[in-house]
Amino acid sequence: MKRFTCDELAEQLTAYLDDALDQPTRAGVRAHLSGCEGCARFLDQFRATVRALGDQPPEKLSAPVRDRLMSAFRERHP
Amino acid sequence: MGSFEGGGLPPDDIVVSALRAGDEEMFAALLDTWSRGMLRVARSYVSTDHSAEEVVQDTWLAVIDGIGAFEARSSIKTWVYRILVNTAKKRGVRESRTLPWSAFERDGAPPREFGPSPDGRVGAVAAWPTPEGEALAAEVRALIAEALGRLPPRQRVVISLRDVEGCTSEEVCEILEISPANQRVLLHRARTAVRGWLAGYYEAVKQPE
Numbered sequence A: 001m002k003r004f005t006c007d008e009l010a011e012q013l014t015a016y017l018d019d020a021l022d023q024p025t026r027a028g029v030r031a032h033l034s035g036c037e038g039c040a041r042f043l044d045q046f047r048a049t050v051r052a053l054g055d056q057p058p059e060k061l062s063a064p065v066r067d068r069l070m071s072a073f074r075e076r077h078p
Numbered sequence B: 001m002g003s004f005e006g007g008g009l010p011p012d013d014i015v016v017s018a019l020r021a022g023d024e025e026m027f028a029a030l031l032d033t034w035s036r037g038m039l040r041v042a043r044s045y046v047s048t049d050h051s052a053e054e055v056v057q058d059t060w061l062a063v064i065d066g067i068g069a070f071e072a073r074s075s076i077k078t079w080v081y082r083i084l085v086n087t088a089k090k091r092g093v094r095e096s097r098t099l100p101w102s103a104f105e106r107d108g109a110p111p112r113e114f115g116p117s118p119d120g121r122v123g124a125v126a127a128w129p130t131p132e133g134e135a136l137a138a139e140v141r142a143l144i145a146e147a148l149g150r151l152p153p154r155q156r157v158v159i160s161l162r163d164v165e166g167c168t169s170e171e172v173c174e175i176l177e178i179s180p181a182n183q184r185v186l187l188h189r190a191r192t193a194v195r196g197w198l199a200g201y202y203e204a205v206k207q208p209e
């Protein structure tokens, strides 16, 4: 199992959340998180950030552009 | 053919043959499902909303022209997004917003204000309120939109695809032609920066105890 300082741990979080760490590294991250309240909370905030990013309002093509593309598609397949 | 609203798109081979056969409903479904993410990605390369929409329009025109020759070496979504990125890059160069992808290391990591406080207490990292109120949620949404605009372009593209639009890391690597390690570094820096801005915001709105 790997050991981490708090700073080193924070650098692993995206890989940890992507499940891209090897087994000893992942075990080290888990062990650190279970014993370090600050890093556990940092991970919560990191997750909350990812959730907030997923909450952006959807963008939309304007109606004229969408119409133009639909007619371009139609013209290709008369 | 039924509506795709609410559900996912059918498998690629069905999508491709429908497009080749001129199935308008299928084309409309793709247009409505992918254009939102495409607009967001285009905006990372070009300077105005108008240019971003033109990039997306040109991409779909290229898709209409090229679908007959699509060879399924990648997923159709990746193929469409790669056309988008190439179109946006060319346009970005004309607008002289160039993205030296090879030099991604230059997007320095923002300073981290986190760590155990010198006296060993953990209070340095405060708990965040849950954004239950609609007013707070709207403010957070606006702050995130602003934060995305402030990120270095390469970080912005990656975090937009992954966290805003929900692409997988494999898709992002294929679309941007970067390694998984590069993808993760860019995503991590972007998330760290956005978290820092959010933390600053929550600190500022915190009720005095």
Ligand SMILES: [Zn+2]
Binding pocket: A005, A006, A009, A032, A036, A038, A039, A040
């Ligand atoms: Zn720690």
